[in-house]
Amino acid sequence: MRLTCPHCGPRDRREFYYYGASEYLNRPGPEAAPDAWDSYLHLRDNPAGVTQDLWYHEQGCTAWLKVTRNTVTHEILAVEAVAGGTK
């Protein structure tokens, strides 16, 4: 498996660390109801198809990446840097 890092180019899976669903980017506000926090922390879909998750380019440029991939075909559809800029 390879991910095309927006900075480094195509790289081997072993350079990356998997964090979890991209849902972690949508942190509720401090006043949000317990239900919102419950959903943010615990409730995940398990789609057969397109899903998005966060990967860390640990042995590379150290960027956090949002990866769009298909769990059925194993296709990597997009890899985007979470922080702005592409340098």
Added chain:
Amino acid sequence: MPDLIAKPALGTMPLNLGQIVLTEAPMLETHSIQPYPGQEKAVSKALKEIGLAFPKPNTWLEKAGLRIVWTGREQAFLLGGVPPAGMPAAVTDQSDGWVTLTLEGPGARDVLARLVPLDLRHVKKGDAARSGLGHMPLILITEAPDSFRLMTFRSMARTAWHEIHDAMTKVEARRAAS
């Protein structure tokens, strides 16, 4: 204040196996330059003073013995000198944190292929990569298609040397047997 003497991490002789040579390179002054958000152009302008610019990802530049290497997102290492003062960037002296090895000769890429998860078939002078050497962090600087500088953490110098020695032995054994 006592006189502090900079010592090499290994202090070993170069290792020759077949036509491949592994050497511990002399220590160079090493500064990390991390531009503050949105300041990359300003940093690049400031670096003009020493004839350099902030390098593009996966590249390095050189001028008058000073070298600047891209080492990660919004980070570059200046090797062999001191960066201009007052740049809008976080600048840290990391000279004592890294060890540099050189690996040269026909077959150097076959050695790296055993340890580094990169396709090095088309590398050229001016390429740089942040990657891994086994499980160790690596900054790979290409000086020619079969001539590389490898930087890893100084605390891992002996392990890096051992791993590369091992890979060199196997590559050389294969060559001798074929």
